[in-house]
Structure formats: structure tokens, C-alpha cells
Amino acid sequence: MKEQIRQLIEQASTIIIHRHERPDPDALGSQFGLQVVLQSRFPEKKIKAVGEMATSLAFMGTLDVVGTTDYQEALVIVLDTANQGRIDGKEALSGRQTIKIDHHPDEDPYADVQLVDTTVSSTSELLVHLLNEWGYPIPAAAAIQFYAGIVGDTGRFQFRGTTSRTFSVAAQLLDTGIDTDWLYRNMYQTELxxxxxxxxxxxxxxxxxxxxxxxxxxxxxxxxxxxxxxxxxxxxxxxxxxxxxxxxxxxxxxxxxxxxxxxxxxxxxxxxxxxxxxxxxxxxxxxxxxxxxxxxxxxxxxxxxxxxxxxx
Ligand SMILES: [Mn+2]
Missing domain, CATH: 3.10.310.30 (Diaminopimelate Epimerase; Chain A, domain 1)
Incomplete structure (x- = not known):
């Protein structure tokens, strides 16, 4: 399964990354984090992250715009989305192949290949485990994204689902030198x-x-x-x-x-x-x-x- 996903990624020339609508930090963090990792490992590939941005999370990054024809040869990776109906972007399943990577119960196996692990805190954490297994380096620009996703889904490491593996991933991400002050300032500010x-x-x-x-x-x-x-x-x-x-x-x-x-x-x-x-x-x-x-x-x-x- 994991090996199959790695091969699909290595073979694809275009990869389009989707996630659920009304995104939260884990949806966006896993999406941007994976985009950064894949783009830095495969500079020649077209790696796009699509969907609608949530205003309060715009600080996390800028999403890409792709055309319908981009899907013809594309490998689509859908992150953090249990059901087909919740995918942001209705073209998501029109790619050549679709991979689902998620931590919610797998009630709707809508993709060709599914990697679902409900024992992790977040899709961001799951991706870090996966990338470590493959030996793909995680640069700081991706680490801050995954960290945001983990912080979001664990409520700053307090919800059930926060495990010793979550903390070891967090430690690995912190060691890249990410600025958590910046992250918390942006994540937890409230309009009057x-x-x-x-x-x-x-x-x-x-x-x-x-x-x-x-x-x-x-x-x-x-x-x-x-x-x-x-x-x-x-x-x-x-x-x-x-x-x-x-x-x-x-x-x-x-x-x-x-x-x-x-x-x-x-x-x-x-x-x-x-x-x-x-x-x-x-x-x-x-x-x-x-x-x-x-x-x-x-x-x-x-x-x-x-x-x-x-x-x-
Ligand atoms: Mn999540």
C-alpha cells in the first residue's frame, strides 16, 4: 500500500492535492506540507494544491488554480477527507488515479488506493510517518505546515489521539527550526x-x-x-x-x-x-x-x- 503510493507519486508528472471543504489547519497543513516536500524532491513535477481558502487561515499559504484538462494525466491525492461529498473540488476524482490519505474512519473508500490510519492524531502526523518511512526529507517550509496541522487537530496536544508518536513527530518538526511564535500568533488571534x-x-x-x-x-x-x-x-x-x-x-x-x-x-x-x-x-x-x-x-x-x- 505505502509502497504502491510511493511508486504512483514517483511515476506521475502532475500531482494535484485536494482536501476537505471549509478547511481547518490539518487539511491545509497536510496539503501544503505534502506539496512542499514533493516539489522539493521532484522539482520537475507539477505539484498543485487546490481548493478554497478559509479566510482566517490565509496566512498558511496560497492555493493553486488548475484547469479541467490538468486532471487527464494527473495523480490526485485527497487528504484528510473521509467522504467523497466533503472533497473541496468536484474534479478531484477525474484524475488518472486517486489516492486517499486520511485519519478518519474509512466509511467511503472513494479512491483507487486508500491509506487510512485512525490511530494518528492528524493527517499531518500520518504524512510525516509516511515520508520518514520513504526517506523523503521534510524541509522547514513543510515542517511548519505539518506542525500547524498537528497543533490544530490535537488542540495544542491535549485531545485524545495525542500519543508519544505525535510528540516524536512534533520534536522532529521543531528541530527544523520552525517559528512556533509566528504560528501561534496567527492561528490564535481573534477579531473583536x-x-x-x-x-x-x-x-x-x-x-x-x-x-x-x-x-x-x-x-x-x-x-x-x-x-x-x-x-x-x-x-x-x-x-x-x-x-x-x-x-x-x-x-x-x-x-x-x-x-x-x-x-x-x-x-x-x-x-x-x-x-x-x-x-x-x-x-x-x-x-x-x-x-x-x-x-x-x-x-x-x-x-x-x-x-x-x-x-x-
Ligand atoms: Mn484532520
Whole structure:
């Protein structure tokens, strides 16, 4: 498998790297990091990273634009994306071959070759293991990208999934001399309006007896604080420290639907996410409901799993 992927990369003259829509630091970091590594090892190859940039992460780099015809001979690598529907760029599967490299459960094996490892913290970490195995050097310009991805997906090394292997990869990346001050300054800065929206979220938490916390953000509220859904969705972690909390949800109303971000400290929630047109990790998932009248359905399902769960 890994050997097959290495051969496909070495044979291809054009490689187009995709990842999921509404990218997070792991999506972009794995994408840019792999691009830098491959471009420096194979200067003669055309290596492109495509998709739409997230405004708040624009500091991470600049994406490329490719034409439909570029796909004819291209090897496409899709990173950090469990389902075909979540790929940013609908031409992704029109390449000559497609490789999927990911750390989410492999529910939709949409590629010709799949490398999925759910024991790593992030796709960025997985790529570093892979590149080490192949003996491909990781220059500092790639290391900062992979580091950003790991920091993002582990919540600065605190989430479940952060292992000793994660730390050894982090140490290897730090040893290239990357500027983590620069990274944290850019990753964790907040616009005033966003901070005020956070204040609103914290003041409107509802906590059920079963230990389910939730906040509903209507379109009107998002407009009041001049926040995009993308910005607001990051606030799902802002009340993780609430005492008595087992699982929680942030509901974000958009013009055509309500996006639901789900988090948990123990009860498995990705099965519930699936019931509401979503999916993800057991402790971090996303779903979509039609409108705000369905909020109570999601909460009552969360109440069921939270009520049945007890911390050791
Ligand atoms: Mn990821």
C-alpha cells in the first residue's frame, strides 16, 4: 500500500492535492506540507494544491488554480477527507488515479488506493510517518505546515489521539527550526466581533440534566456580530470546560439549513451525527438539520447517550 503510493507519486508528472471543504489547519497543513516536500524532491513535477481558502487561515499559504484538462494525466491525492461529498473540488476524482490519505474512519473508500490510519492524531502526523518511512526529507517550509496541522487537530496536544508518536513527530518538526511564535500568533488571534460573539455564546449555554450543553446561533445573531458560519463554528470548543458537561452541540443557522457541530467527553456521538445527515469521529462530529425545529430532536438523542454514560 505505502509502497504502491510511493511508486504512483514517483511515476506521475502532475500531482494535484485536494482536501476537505471549509478547511481547518490539518487539511491545509497536510496539503501544503505534502506539496512542499514533493516539489522539493521532484522539482520537475507539477505539484498543485487546490481548493478554497478559509479566510482566517490565509496566512498558511496560497492555493493553486488548475484547469479541467490538468486532471487527464494527473495523480490526485485527497487528504484528510473521509467522504467523497466533503472533497473541496468536484474534479478531484477525474484524475488518472486517486489516492486517499486520511485519519478518519474509512466509511467511503472513494479512491483507487486508500491509506487510512485512525490511530494518528492528524493527517499531518500520518504524512510525516509516511515520508520518514520513504526517506523523503521534510524541509522547514513543510515542517511548519505539518506542525500547524498537528497543533490544530490535537488542540495544542491535549485531545485524545495525542500519543508519544505525535510528540516524536512534533520534536522532529521543531528541530527544523520552525517559528512556533509566528504560528501561534496567527492561528490564535481573534477579531473583536468574534470575541464578542463568544461572549454571547457563553451567556446562552443551556445545560440539560443529562449533561448535554448546547447553544443555538441564529442567522440574525451571526449577522449582529458580523460572523460567518465558519468563524462561529470554532466556538464549539469555547464551553468545553463547563462543569457537568458530557456532550455538547453548537447549532448554526444558515440560509438553507442548520449546521450542527457535536463534541463529547465520553458518550459516542458520531452515530447520532449519522442519523442527522452527518458523521465524523466518535468524540467530534458534524451534522446538518433542516431548520431550528429539529434542534430538540438532536438534543433528545444526545440526552439519551449522555444519560446512559458515566465517567469512570
Ligand atoms: Mn484532520
Amino acid at each position: 466581533a468574534a470575541l464578542q460573539l463568544q461572549g454571547y455564546v457563553l451567556q446562552h449555554i443551556q445545560l440539560t440534566e443529562a449533561g448535554v450543553g448546547y447553544v443555538v446561533l441564529t442567522q440574525e445573531m451571526l449577522a449582529t456580530f458580523d460572523a460567518t458560519v465558519e468563524q462561529a463554528s470554532l466556538l464549539v470548543n469555547s464551553f468545553a470546560g463547563l462543569k457537568g458537561l458530557k456532550t455538547w452541540a453548537l447549532f448554526l443557522e444558515t440560509e438553507k439549513e442548520v449546521r450542527v457541530r457535536l463534541r463529547s467527553k465520553g458518550p459516542v456521538i458520531n452515530e447520532i451525527a449519522k442519523e442527522f445527515n452527518g458523521g465524523g469521529h466518535p468524540m467530534a462530529s458534524g451534522a446538518t438539520i433542516k431548520d431550528l425545529t429539529e434542534v430538540e430532536h438532536v438534543i433528545s438523542r444526545l440526552n439519551e447517550v449522555a444519560g446512559a454514560f458515566h465517567f469512570e
